[in-house]
Amino acid sequence: MPVHDWTKVEAGIYHHMHVAWVPEISKALNGGLLPDGYYALVEQHAGKAIPDVLTLHGSPPPQKPRLSPPPDTGGIAVAEAPPRVRRQETFDPSTLARRRTLAVRHVTGHRLVAILEILSPANKDRPQTIEDFAAKVVSALDLGIHVLVVDLFPPGPNDPQGIHSVIRQQLNLSDEPYDLPPNEPLTLVSYQAGDKIEARMEHLAPGAVLPDMPLFIRPDKYVNVPLESTYKSAYSGMPLFWRNVLEGKTA
Numbered sequence: 001m002p003v004h005d006w007t008k009v010e011a012g013i014y015h016h017m018h019v020a021w022v023p024e025i026s027k028a029l030n031g032g033l034l035p036d037g038y039y040a041l042v043e044q045h046a047g048k049a050i051p052d053v054l055t056l057h058g059s060p061p062p063q064k065p066r067l068s069p070p071p072d073t074g075g076i077a078v079a080e081a082p083p084r085v086r087r088q089e090t091f092d093p094s095t096l097a098r099r100r101t102l103a104v105r106h107v108t109g110h111r112l113v114a115i116l117e118i119l120s121p122a123n124k125d126r127p128q129t130i131e132d133f134a135a136k137v138v139s140a141l142d143l144g145i146h147v148l149v150v151d152l153f154p155p156g157p158n159d160p161q162g163i164h165s166v167i168r169q170q171l172n173l174s175d176e177p178y179d180l181p182p183n184e185p186l187t188l189v190s191y192q193a194g195d196k197i198e199a200r201m202e203h204l205a206p207g208a209v210l211p212d213m214p215l216f217i218r219p220d221k222y223v224n225v226p227l228e229s230t231y232k233s234a235y236s237g238m239p240l241f242w243r244n245v246l247e248g249k250t251a
Contacts, residue, residue: 002233003186005206006152011121013242021234028230031132033223037110038113038153059143069144070113075221077215083190083214083222087201092169097151113217115227120154130158135165137191139172140156146216148192148225154185162187165199167208184208187214188227194219 006014022042029040123133137147151163163189165178180187182201190213192198199238202211210227217223235243244250 001209001228001235002207003152003204003210003231004235007154008246009242015050017234017238018118019120020237021231022110024230024233025225025227028226031221033225034217035223037071037073038217040086056159069218070111072218072221075217075223078192078220078222081181083200083224084211085190085200085202085214087200087203089199090189091168091199112145114215115140116148116215117150119149119151119153124153124156124158124163127158130166131165133163137167138170141191141197144193148213148215149187149189149191149201150215150227151187154179160194162203163190164199166248168192169200169205188213190214190216190222192216192219201215 005053006017025160026040026042032039055086055109117133117137119133124130126183137149140147149167151164155162161178162185165180166179169175181203184204184205186204186208188202188211190200192200192214200214202213204210210231212224212226212228214222215225238246
């Protein structure tokens with residue numbers, strides 16, 4: 001199913017899609033994509049942050065998470081099958097500002113290994129909100145937590161080169177802009193924490209099909225998140241009136 005132009009509808013309509021999509025992703029992850037010992041939870045508190053999906057491992061948080069990955073019980077090995085994305089960048093964690101605003105601990109007592117974030121208009125409506133979102137991603141990476149970001153909205157005044165540009169400025173501690181493809185304004189980016197932070201990006205335009213994106217569970221292992229199939233399942237529950245608006249079927 002081609003991704004829709006969500007700028008055609010108000011934020012509350014997209015919110016309905018958002019809250020339907022997140023459980024579909026969690027269901028797919030818990031339905032066999034995550035290896036033994038891992039599980040996903042929806043909209044759980046992690047310190048001051050409330051990510052859309054947490055991926056956890058059923059073991060206690062380590063004292064030094066970035067240096068102590070969870071046990072290797074499965075997933076796709078990066079060395080054997082590198083993620084299929086068109087863009088990749090590497091960042092040195094030693095340059096990060098030590099914000100540490102995101103706690104590793106979780107109410108379950110199990111270790112947090114990854115978070116998935118689907119942006120909404122509210123994440124980008126003011127300079128402070130978008131800076132806070134970027135800081136949350138950077139803080140997670142600093143703690144060894146992998147992050148997958150999905151942004152189905154084009155750049156605005158607070159992120160003129162897209163959300164990855166704002167995040168990379170904090171990773172690089174630099175104001176160098178990101179070269180966002182002009183005809184592909186939507187952003188999917190998977191951040192792999194570790195000795196080096198790897199960012200793997202895909203960009204697309206409304207009307208394109210969402211690709212699978214890697215969600216890392218260890219620095220050397222990932223699973224592919226089926227964005228297109230879960231998006232399709234969530235979209236099927238949208239009210240017909242708004243589906244007609246999004247599909248250009250209204251008079």
